[in-house]
Amino acid sequence: MKGTALRQFAIAAALLLLALLPTTAHAEDGYDLWLRYRPVETQWKARYAPHTTAIVAASQSPTMRAATDELRRGIAGMLGQRTSDRLRDGAILLNTQAHNPALGREGYRIRSGIVRNMKVMTISANSDTGALYGAFALLRLMQTRQPIDRLNVTDAPKLPLRVLNHWDNLDRTVERGYAGPSIWDWQSLPKIDPRYVDYARASASIGVNGVVLNNVNADPKILTPGYLTKVTALANVFRPYGIRVYLTARFSSPVQVGGLATADPLDPRVKAWWGAKADEIYRLIPDFGGFLIKANSEGQPGPWDYKRTQADGANVIADALAPHGGTVFWRAFVYGHSKEDRAKQAYDEFRPLEGKFRSNVIVQVKNGPIDFQPREPFHPLFGQMPQTRVGLEVQLTREYLGQSDGVVFLAPIWTEVLDSDTCSPGCGTPAKATIAAMAGVSNVGSNRQWTATNFDQANWYAFGRLAWNPSLSPKQIADEWTRMTWSNDARGVQAIVAMMLGSREAVVDYMTPLGLAHQFQNGHHYGPAPWSCDLKEPSWNPCYYNAADARGIGFDRTSTGSNAAAQYAPPVARCLADLRCIADKDLLFFHHVPWTYRMRNGSTLWASLIDHYDRGIARIEANKRQWAKLRSYVDPQRFAAVSTDLDRQMREAWWWRDASIAYWQSLSKLPLPTGHSPPAHPLPWYQAVHFDTVPGFLSPRIDPRTLCVAGRGGTSCAL
Numbered sequence: 001m002k003g004t005a006l007r008q009f010a011i012a013a014a015l016l017l018l019a020l021l022p023t024t025a026h027a028e029d030g031y032d033l034w035l036r037y038r039p040v041e042t043q044w045k046a047r048y049a050p051h052t053t054a055i056v057a058a059s060q061s062p063t064m065r066a067a068t069d070e071l072r073r074g075i076a077g078m079l080g081q082r083t084s085d086r087l088r089d090g091a092i093l094l095n096t097q098a099h100n101p102a103l104g105r106e107g108y109r110i111r112s113g114i115v116r117n118m119k120v121m122t123i124s125a126n127s128d129t130g131a132l133y134g135a136f137a138l139l140r141l142m143q144t145r146q147p148i149d150r151l152n153v154t155d156a157p158k159l160p161l162r163v164l165n166h167w168d169n170l171d172r173t174v175e176r177g178y179a180g181p182s183i184w185d186w187q188s189l190p191k192i193d194p195r196y197v198d199y200a201r202a203s204a205s206i207g208v209n210g211v212v213l214n215n216v217n218a219d220p221k222i223l224t225p226g227y228l229t230k231v232t233a234l235a236n237v238f239r240p241y242g243i244r245v246y247l248t249a250r251f252s253s254p255v256q257v258g259g260l261a262t263a264d265p266l267d268p269r270v271k272a273w274w275g276a277k278a279d280e281i282y283r284l285i286p287d288f289g290g291f292l293i294k295a296n297s298e299g300q301p302g303p304w305d306y307k308r309t310q311a312d313g314a315n316v317i318a319d320a321l322a323p324h325g326g327t328v329f330w331r332a333f334v335y336g337h338s339k340e341d342r343a344k345q346a347y348d349e350f351r352p353l354e355g356k357f358r359s360n361v362i363v364q365v366k367n368g369p370i371d372f373q374p375r376e377p378f379h380p381l382f383g384q385m386p387q388t389r390v391g392l393e394v395q396l397t398r399e400y401l402g403q404s405d406g407v408v409f410l411a412p413i414w415t416e417v418l419d420s421d422t423c424s425p426g427c428g429t430p431a432k433a434t435i436a437a438m439a440g441v442s443n444v445g446s447n448r449q450w451t452a453t454n455f456d457q458a459n460w461y462a463f464g465r466l467a468w469n470p471s472l473s474p475k476q477i478a479d480e481w482t483r484m485t486w487s488n489d490a491r492g493v494q495a496i497v498a499m500m501l502g503s504r505e506a507v508v509d510y511m512t513p514l515g516l517a518h519q520f521q522n523g524h525h526y527g528p529a530p531w532s533c534d535l536k537e538p539s540w541n542p543c544y545y546n547a548a549d550a551r552g553i554g555f556d557r558t559s560t561g562s563n564a565a566a567q568y569a570p571p572v573a574r575c576l577a578d579l580r581c582i583a584d585k586d587l588l589f590f591h592h593v594p595w596t597y598r599m600r601n602g603s604t605l606w607a608s609l610i611d612h613y614d615r616g617i618a619r620i621e622a623n624k625r626q627w628a629k630l631r632s633y634v635d636p637q638r639f640a641a642v643s644t645d646l647d648r649q650m651r652e653a654w655w656w657r658d659a660s661i662a663y664w665q666s667l668s669k670l671p672l673p674t675g676h677s678p679p680a681h682p683l684p685w686y687q688a689v690h691f692d693t694v695p696g697f698l699s700p701r702i703d704p705r706t707l708c709v710a711g712r713g714g715t716s717c718a719l
């Protein structure tokens with residue numbers, strides 16, 4: 001009797017507690033990303049439920065199980081419906097015998113039809129992975145409230161390699177990471193954190209099919225047996241999701257891990273070492289993706305150390321991987337070895353190597369010739385190495401776009417380069433038609449919501465979607481993501497998408513308008529420092545890029561200057577070099593012009609610059625107002641978090657605008673045009689702003705003398 005009374009009391013107390021909980025939208029912490037599967041509205045439930053009664057899979061393979069589990073989870077969440085696994089009216093069939101060459105290895109077709117007199121929906125593909133992608137596509141249709149009763153959809157990825165690059169160090173710091181410590185817990189691996197599975201689900205849902213686990217500034221220890229065991233555990237988690245694991249290898253690994261006297265790529269012992277290392281890895285991970293290499297860049301070792309070319313370096317590693325079907329991503333991000341304009345150096349090094357790379361090498365080229373700036377022209381190597389497989393590298397983490405401040409949607413940066421006409425071989429050849437891969441520097445960390453802010457999830461999402469189909473528009477991607485992540489209410493969607501679409505241009509306006517680039521504080525790259533000029537490497541100084549003085553501003557990259565414009569195909573080069581043709585957005589990247597230069601719209605450069613800074617401010621103010629109106633559309637926890645993010649962005653935008661104007665005005669000596677407020681403080685105030693605790697500036701400290709061979713420090717190199 002006593003027990004029953006106690007139970008009754010406990011139930012009553014629980015009910016009371018429930019009644020006291022707020023009745024507003026259920027708080028969300030962002031962990032579920034765009035795979036939230038919240039209940040759909042009644043009218044949609046009535047439309048979807050008859051078509052999602054059962055899931056019948058062709059096999060019980062791990063990938064098929066991942067697909068069916070995801071469908072079950074999605075249908076249960078959105079419709080509150082349990083699904084049977086028997087063929088019946090309204091069943092979803094997963095068929096991996098499509099025998100349809102048009103779908104390739106990863107494509108799928110979703111079609112409504114009749115099987116044995118029953119209405120069914122078939123997701124067919126040539127592989128389990130294709131079926132998994134089809135399952136995610138069907139869920140996306142429901143999450144974005146599209147009809148599913150008469151489907152006939154075919155889709156396949158346009159690019160075969162869609163790879164996230166983690167700049168994660170073995171001690172869990174993340175270079176340029178603003179989302180907390182690395183999600184890879186190297187210390188506890190091979191123990192599996194369930195988060196690794198959720199990471200794989202999210203990445204697979206957007207079509208990512210490769211993950212480089214470690215920083216481009218690589219620690220050689222990653223290739224030692226102890227770490228390879230840990231890498232194997234992650235590869236086993238990712239395999240069912242169609243994701244292959246890659247590693248960044250340090251070029252000097254034959255010396256540091258192998259104990260050889262040299263890493264000369266033409267030395268037969270070095271060749272044999274890479275071959276044996278590849279064999280060792282493939283024994284553990286039969287579908288290992290391959291290596292990413294940063295060589296002779298920013299202090300990293302490389303083939304130049306032995307007077308060999310970048311192609312020699314790439315090929316020795318490519319040959320080791322080739323028998324196993326692996327790929328080398330060889331980065332073209334090199335500079336600092338000549339006195340030339342930094343914007344020219346990668347092209348100068350790589351263009352002459354056209355035709356010299358093995359077919360399993362991807363030359364990985366950043367979107368622009370400098371370094372992931374808020375805006376840069378497209379990289380001149382796109383389109384100009386037709387016999388080489390070229391990959392586009394973009395940065396999801398916002399090293400140069402405010403890091404963890406505000407709302408910044410990056411898809412417009414990436415589509416700007418993808419759609420740029422390279423005019424090679426002829427005009428009408430956009431960069432997206434010339435690439436074989438897309439790589440994205442990840443923005444994921446251990447933060448509960450995975451990325452630095454809730455809106456940064458959209459950049460992870462957009463990367464995958466664009467790598468799958470580089471012709472998607474930022475609007476479509478933002479629309480999908482918003483519906484899946486925030487709300488399907490039309491007014492809410494419209495407002496959030498509008499905020500997102502204008503957000504990148506706002507950053508360009510308040511940080512580096514009209515073609516300015518690299519005006520950041522040194523090292524951590526947070527905040528403005530256009531006056532900064534004291535670093536030994538000239539191209540790390542903002543003053544190098546703005547070339548501002550009493551007469552004017554801008555880097556002359558025409559024939560009177562570095563002539564970087566001439567690296568582009570002739571029709572592009574001609575336009576960039578011609579003041580009557582070049583777009584305003586690229587002006588100061590290619591031309592040095594007087595402060596009083598007349599822009600095409602009739603205003604002076606000076607007035608135009610100020611106008612852009614203020615446009616940036618106005619846009620963030622508008623975003624803040626817009627967001628304030630969205631309170632009723634989103635849950636309170638995420639609403640409050642984004643409000644704080646936008647407040648910070650507002651302060652950051654004023655800081656950039658005021659500091660920049662104060663400095664330019666100290667040179668131009670021109671008055672501010674009427675209607676524009678003066679900077680809040682005098683120039684020295686901004687010049688004194690320094691931070692020493694900004695996260696993310698954390699290359700591993702590798703002692704080049706470190707050796708990991710057995711008996712010579714081996715135990716200290718591997719756990």
Ligand code: BDP
Binds near residue numbers: 216297399
């Ligand atoms: C720059 C980063 C630096 C990276 C480098 C790279 O500042 O941390 O190591 O690029 O891409 O953007 O290798």
